[in-house]
Amino acid sequence: EPEVTQTPSHQVTQMGQEVILRCVPISNHLYFYWYRQILGQKVEFLVSFYNNEISEKSEIFDDQFSVERPDGSNFTLKIRSTKLEDSAMYFCASTMRGRGYGYTFGSGTRLTVV
């Protein structure tokens, strides 16, 4: 079964450093998403991406965040200057036609900012 692949699975970074989280969505999917889950809390939407541009972003997705699809397969989330409160699990997801059905999540990147 096709998978959404995320790397790395864990990342520890110093406060103020830049991090890039990587995702390889399912190959025939067109819509891509990032979500965040602070430990013990619910999953929150960050941003959606289609046709090489942001479709929607949440209040969480401020100027410190950016997304990019640098080639035909990768989808990245960059946090420019990490803060302690950015520590969370970050999930990438993709869908085929934007219907929401078949919403496939990656296994997540656990980011720890120290």
Added chain:
Amino acid sequence: AQKITQTQPGMFVQEKEAVTLDCTYDTSDPSYGLFWYKQPSSGEMIFLIYQGSYDQQNATEGRYSLNFQKARKSANLVISASQLGDSAMYFCAMREGGMEGAQKLVFGQGTRLTINP
């Protein structure tokens, strides 16, 4: 206002019993979809079941079924014959809007299910 409400922070069930996890939602959009995901301690989000707002029948996937009561705006997950491996966090989520375009999911707070032997 919460769009997705899961009122059971934790549930404890004996192995082999059926369990119902509650989810109520709030939307004025006639077109929406409801999802259930399982999150084991390893952290990944595992898709369990989906119900579209226009689907006539309740969704079923193996031991999982979704008790969809549209008028009451509830979408409870039923797990039949629970197993020890069902112990995990369970999230209800909703997407709003029509069939096209990028669509975000809104999640509930989750229910931690523990299956006792």
